[in-house]
Amino acid sequence: MKQEEGYLQRCLECDSLVEVAKNRKNQTACCPNCEEVLQSGGKWSLRRCAIIALSIVILLPFALYLPLMNIDLLGVDIYASVWGGVWKMATNGYHYTAFMILFCSIIMPFAFASLVLLIRVQRWIGYRPRYSLILLSRSKQWVMLDVYLVALVVAAYKIREYATLEFDYYIIAFILTALLTTLLFIKINPRQWWEDFYPEYYPLEKDHQGRATLCAECEYTFDENIVDEKGRHRCPRCESNLEVSDKVKLQRVWATLIAGVIMMIPANILPISATELAGKTSADSLMGGVLLFLSLGSYTVAAIVFIASIAVPFSKVAVIFYLLLAIHFRWKHSIHWQMKLLHYVHFVGRWSMLDLFVLALMMSLLERGQIISFSVGDAAFYFGMAVFLTMISSSNLDARMLWQIHREHQQPREKPSDTSGSI
Numbered sequence: 001m002k003q004e005e006g007y008l009q010r011c012l013e014c015d016s017l018v019e020v021a022k023n024r025k026n027q028t029a030c031c032p033n034c035e036e037v038l039q040s041g042g043k044w045s046l047r048r049c050a051i052i053a054l055s056i057v058i059l060l061p062f063a064l065y066l067p068l069m070n071i072d073l074l075g076v077d078i079y080a081s082v083w084g085g086v087w088k089m090a091t092n093g094y095h096y097t098a099f100m101i102l103f104c105s106i107i108m109p110f111a112f113a114s115l116v117l118l119i120r121v122q123r124w125i126g127y128r129p130r131y132s133l134i135l136l137s138r139s140k141q142w143v144m145l146d147v148y149l150v151a152l153v154v155a156a157y158k159i160r161e162y163a164t165l166e167f168d169y170y171i172i173a174f175i176l177t178a179l180l181t182t183l184l185f186i187k188i189n190p191r192q193w194w195e196d197f198y199p200e201y202y203p204l205e206k207d208h209q210g211r212a213t214l215c216a217e218c219e220y221t222f223d224e225n226i227v228d229e230k231g232r233h234r235c236p237r238c239e240s241n242l243e244v245s246d247k248v249k250l251q252r253v254w255a256t257l258i259a260g261v262i263m264m265i266p267a268n269i270l271p272i273s274a275t276e277l278a279g280k281t282s283a284d285s286l287m288g289g290v291l292l293f294l295s296l297g298s299y300t301v302a303a304i305v306f307i308a309s310i311a312v313p314f315s316k317v318a319v320i321f322y323l324l325l326a327i328h329f330r331w332k333h334s335i336h337w338q339m340k341l342l343h344y345v346h347f348v349g350r351w352s353m354l355d356l357f358v359l360a361l362m363m364s365l366l367e368r369g370q371i372i373s374f375s376v377g378d379a380a381f382y383f384g385m386a387v388f389l390t391m392i393s394s395s396n397l398d399a400r401m402l403w404q405i406h407r408e409h410q411q412p413r414e415k416p417s418d419t420s421g422s423i
């Protein structure tokens, strides 16, 4: 990037001010400080993404409604589908738990693909998709078809203990939808779309005087002195409020984390499922389920269930707690280690929902009460709530706060330079 024209962009993760080369739209630019991607190459155009989104919207009803697998119980075929699992759970009195599954496996995938389509339609009619773009970035982590796909495999393993199980051909529709959604995840480029729809908001020139600030919502870097008509500090492009102080953000993280921890207590104590086999009812807690699989010799399933429903939620809470304390007490620990931990909680957050998806599938197959009857327990709701709350908690945890502390430790007497926190 030596002699080339460049523009200024603040890094979303470490808040460094970086010069990115212009006219290199198809190449990836990384932050030299923290390696966060500032501009990604290999993304698709809105048109191509809309075609994928349209295929998802068409396939989704089939993927969600058609049977994924079936078992033969005393000559009666019983089918399980995504919708069937949600419905079974809701009609058995677990409305809130059923809603959580509905939200992540049906509502959000549909909303996500529809938003991409809507943005394409808005380009046709010349409408500016401010809210659609904001919602698109926010909805991403709640689309959990990939998690559901793994849940199908785990449920199949579990049910094989009780009955002969077969996958239906229709499962292809579901697998295809899950793969297309993942492809869309990787290929959408909201950063570019913001620039295309709002071309009048130029990126900052490299010789810009004055402090640059970043809007975390639309990733627009602009001059700090820009305010709206009422004098409020708002992003000129997406109009989101930038006046939220670090203190308020930290309070949000604490509040959701503490609520999540409280939910984890009943989630681990109460039974998460009840199995009635040959007249005998056994209620299993999360740990009980793992021990059961160990005693049956299914070590792989035991490991998957243990990691997804016990190791991940607890380690996630511990990591968020540690990062919060590191911010409060301004600990001088390795920032790269802290970033690795933060990326870990962001990545694993959604995967804990696996357990609830497995429960829904098992319930739709085994809730008959002939030889075996299976039902979810009260812990399922608390478990789901704990997953949701810790996901919100980690998404509110701003990496820039940790970097700011790191920089203050590095240059204790100097005034914060260009690369200090902007909010």
Ligand SMILES: [Zn+2]
Binding pocket: 011, 012, 013, 014, 015, 016, 031, 032, 033, 034, 035, 036
């Ligand atoms: Zn960075």
Ligand SMILES: [Zn+2]
Binding pocket: 215, 216, 217, 218, 219, 220, 235, 236, 237, 238, 239, 240
């Ligand atoms: Zn913005």
